Amino acid sequence: MNKIALVKRFLLLVSVIFFASCDKDFNTIGSDIxxxxxxxxxxxxxxxxxxxxxxxxVQTNNLPLNSLGVYNNPVTDLGSTTSHFVTQAELPVSNVIVNSNPVVDSVWVYVPFFSTQTGTDADGIRQYELDSISGDENGADLEDQKFKLKVYENGYYLGNYNPNNTNGTQRHYSDDKDKVEVNKRGATAIDNPASMVNGLPLNNGSLAENDEFFFNDEERIIYKTNGEGEYVDASGVVLTDQGDIGDRVVQERFAPGIWLNLNKAYFAERILKAPADQLANNNTFKNYFRGLYFQVEAIAGQGAMASLDFSKGYIRITYNTDNVLSSPTATEIRLKRTLQLKLGGNCINFFDTSYSLPSNPNRIHLKGGNGSMAYVDLFGADDVSDLDNVPEDLEVLRASGWMINEANLTFYIDKTSMRSDGNPNTEELAPNRIYLYDYKNKKPILDYLADGSTNSANPKYNKRGFGGIIEKDANGDMVKYKIRITEYLKNVIKHKDSTNYRLGIAVSESINLTTNAYLKPASGQQPSAMIPLSSVINPLGTILYSPTSEDPTKRLKLEIYYTKPD
Incomplete structure (x- = not known):
């Protein structure tokens, strides 16, 4: 091989890695020369x-992010997924006092989307771009990607303790929806706020809030009004032109999010008129009012799915109540009050999926949620006749005396399979990143730990040197994922007692999340198998070429750059 060309190639590799690290420099290539x-x-x-x-x-209770909605992946092999969600609600303080004769003005639940403000229009309304939503690829308008969303009171207690599990931990899984479904509660009738199992949904507002729900990117604004619902100025004077947005006084702004008006009579009865002991603390309250269940139903040919942080959501009840008079001669007035219930405590994500792993040894299918993943054995088979339990390829590396400068696994994307409707100019939304880890010990490999590079603008791009980020060509066409395993390989070569040859590979939502989730065990068994939690919270998938691909140039291989002694 031409020595000058090799040096140029080496310097190019160094410069690429140097400039790719966004906030902190990280470079290991050549560190052992x-x-x-x-x-x-x-x-x-x-x-x-x-x-x-x-x-x-997969285990889906108390995830750091949860999905909601319908994602119909146009890549047939990756199927479709419908995500539902249930969560507890929490009192803001202990011993909530409502006072007498409460009358509800409004009840709504709000959960913010991930979004970025992009500007402000002439009326002062802020404009936003939504993030972490699947279903709007190829220019699709989210307003046309509707699904049915129904909200019920949860009737299934989401406890913390299960004596039948190791350490007494309560775990719930992605297919446990029936536990909640058969216990959901709603209103007895439109004009009857009494609660009943399988009653009417509680989000009884406009069609855009239930049967034709979509992820709306518009800001929500509450303007100042009087007791009659009329817009007023800062002094409380009714505005002459009620339709002029520019004259209204902004009372509160909300970034885009799920906003559902709820049944006022139902929440007046269940919350404001609840027995005092049920509002004494969150332990009793969570058993009395067991939270909200967000049930999703697909509409044929439509759908989108959002990743959400429900812990930032809440139920707000605005109501009027009698004042507590200070003396018999005091004037009785009505007081405006607000009770805000945080969406907190225990929660579960449920997945309904049509996905089934195709039987194709020439491809690797990675899909998040209750999907699929893979593991990679680096060194091939062992010659059992030598009785050393060491793969032959690894024996050669250990005996070579080479100094390992860099080692990578490169996963090429099957672009043909990832295109929609046979259109060569459009590609479906592939995961931005995949994650390689120590499959045996279920933890990050050394290269992950050694990479201190960060990206303050977008932490999903932290550890860029470690890699796994999707790479595209000059036309924006997805090409591959490349992951560095230099330190991992050095360690395996150096420590001859190491038998840690297997690496796991999965879709990743966040490279900063390295904890694991259990796979559901057989009935009566304790869980033991685990996968990265970052894969569970990502609904996307990708199709990669395997080591046996019919195209030799796209096959998964271990690439090693090394120097050797004179």
Whole structure:
């Protein structure tokens, strides 16, 4: 191999990594080239083996992010997913006092989307761009991607303790929806606020808030009004032109989010008129009012799915109540009050999916949620006759004396399979990142830990040197994912007692999340198998070329750059 070309290639690799690290510099290429005894920088490729497997139901209680909605992936092999959600609600303080004769003005639930403000229009209304929503790729308008959304009172107690589980921990899984479904509660009738199992949904506002729900990118504004619902100026004087937005006084602004008006009579009865002991503390309240259940139903040919932080959501009840008179001669007035219930405590995400892992050894299918992942064996088979339990390829590496400068696994994307409707100019939304980890010990590998690079503007791009971020060509066409395993490989070569040869690969929502979620065990068994939690909270999927692909140039291989002694 031409020595000058190799040096140029090496310098190019160094510069790429240097400029790619956004806020902190990180570079390991060439870190072990020392002295003048090492003069030749060479690349070699080794075959690996990959195994694809379905995850089945996954643990989904108390996730850091939850999905809601319908995602119909146009890539047939990746199927469709419908996500539902249930959560507890929490009192703001202990011993809530409502006073007498409460009359509800409004009840609504609000959960903000991930969004970025992009500007302000002539009326002072802020404009936003939504983030973390699937279903609007290829220019689709979210207003045309509707689904049915129904909200019920949850009737299934979401406890913390299960004596039958290891350590007494209560776990719930993505296929546990029936536990909540058969216990959901709603209003007895439109004009009857009494609660009953399988009653009417509680989001009884406009069609855009239930049967034709969509992810709306508009800001929500509450303007100052009088007791009659008329807009007033800062002094309380009724505005002459009620239709002029510019004259209204902004009382409160809300970034885009789920906003559902709820049944006022129902919440007056269940919350404001609840027995005092049920509002004494959150332990009793969570058993009395067990939270909200967000049930999703697909509309044929439509749908979108959002990743949400429900812990930032809340139910707000605005009401009027009698004043507590200070003396018999005091004037009785009505007081305006607000009770805000945080969406907190325990929660569960449920997934209904049509996905089934295709049987194709030439491809690796990665899909989040209760989807699929893979593991990679780096060094091939062991010659059992030598009785050392060490793969032969690894024996060669250990005996070579090479100094490993860089090692990578490159996963090429099957762009043909990832295109929609056979249109060569459009591609579906692939995950922005995949995550490689120590499959045996279920933890990050050394290269992940060694990479201190950060991106303050978007933490999802932290650890850029470690990689796994989708790479695209000059036309924006998705090409591959590349992951560095340099330190991992050095460690395996150096420590001859190491048998840690297997790496797991999965879709990732956040590279900063390295904890795991259990896979659902067989009935009566304790859970033991785990996958990265970052895969559970990402609904997307991708199709990659395997080590046995019919295209040799796209096969998954172990790439090693090394120097060797004179």
């Amino acid at each position: 020392v002295g003048e005894d090492y003069f030749d920088f060479t690349k070699t490729e080794q075959e690996v083996t990959a195994y694809n497997f379905p995850t089945g139901p």
